[in-house]
């Protein structure tokens with residue numbers, strides 16, 4: 323049944339589940355190596371940076387997501403090899419570029435017309451992207467360590483949109499599309515009854531849910547937890563994740579969905595509990611530790627970071643004021659820098675003090691001072707600034723924290 327002897331994403335996922343912790347499964351390199359795995363005669367999993375699922379009815383295809391435009395040539399080749407000659411539908415699980423930018427290339431490579439189906443907020447997202455193209459380019463560069471800012475300025479908009487639920491029949495299978503808020507407000511998950519398969523999009527990505535990204539619009543920790551719980555009620559045999567390998571087995575699928583759900587609900591409940599008692603954001607950050615029951619290979623802070631999910635809940639329910647008065651209207655960075663230099667006596671004394679902090683591995687404390695000092699005397703403080711932030715990057719597990727600390731220092 324398998325068209326590829328080497329690549330077996332189901333075996334790969336079993337291997338991952340045996341590990342107590344997990345490396346970063348969503349590395350960008352995944353996008354450069356596309357594989358197709360045949361689940362049945364009518365359904366295949368395509369590994370990509372953003373995964374793709376493809377249904378086949380004779381030579382007509384239905385795709386769930388399209389991957390990144392950069393890998394579309396490989397995807398098109400795999401689809402043709404598998405016997406697809408036209409694509410009737412594409413369903414977007416959400417509007418992120420790693421799931422939608424392949425659409426234009428794929429649609430153009432096949433005959434006939436293709437209808438794109440998505441949640442109605444995908445359209446709003448594409449409109450919003452036009453307003454923030456510069457910013458999105460910069461955060462992509464920072465997050466993925468790219469040589470320059472990159473962000474597309476054109477998107478394949480959906481032809482059919484829906485708001486809560488949408489049903490579609492394809493090759494005698496009923497597909498149920500359901501809207502849920504999690505990483506985005508435009509997300510869809512899909513269940514196919516004939517294949518007993520659940521297509522989660524980025525609601526499941528083999529690492530701690532990406533609900534706290536420091537540079538993105540609001541994400542929804544608690545709603546995400548609720549959605550995963552609802553998904554688990556399908557009791558499905560397959561879970562096709564947005565990133566990382568395919569999962570098979572009802573018991574495993576249910577366990578992964580419920581563990582992830584419980585983890586998110588635990589985070590939201592506990593942040594709200596402390597907010598209601600009057601704790602500041604920083605106090606919550608130092609108070610909350612993820613319980614051991616959530617030390618799972620698929621809940622590691624590999625992409626997002628546990629502490630960022632705390633920020634996300636805080637922002638959703640409490641706005642951006644941190645609860646620490648000096649953070650409400652902080653002075654100019656240069657003014658703080660001059661204050662540190664005055665305290666030390668002069669620039670060189672402050673540099674020596676920073677060196678002593680580095681020697682005692684107090685990188686986080688040193689980072690606060692060096693940001694301010696650098697804004698006063700960039701020549702003197704640039705080397706130590708780089709050293710401090712690269713040390714911080716080394717200590718972090720999440721791609722997002724690493725990306726921010728390495729930005730402009732990784733040469």
Ligand SMILES: [Zn+2]
Pocket residue numbers: 372418420421524564565
């Ligand atoms: Zn994604």
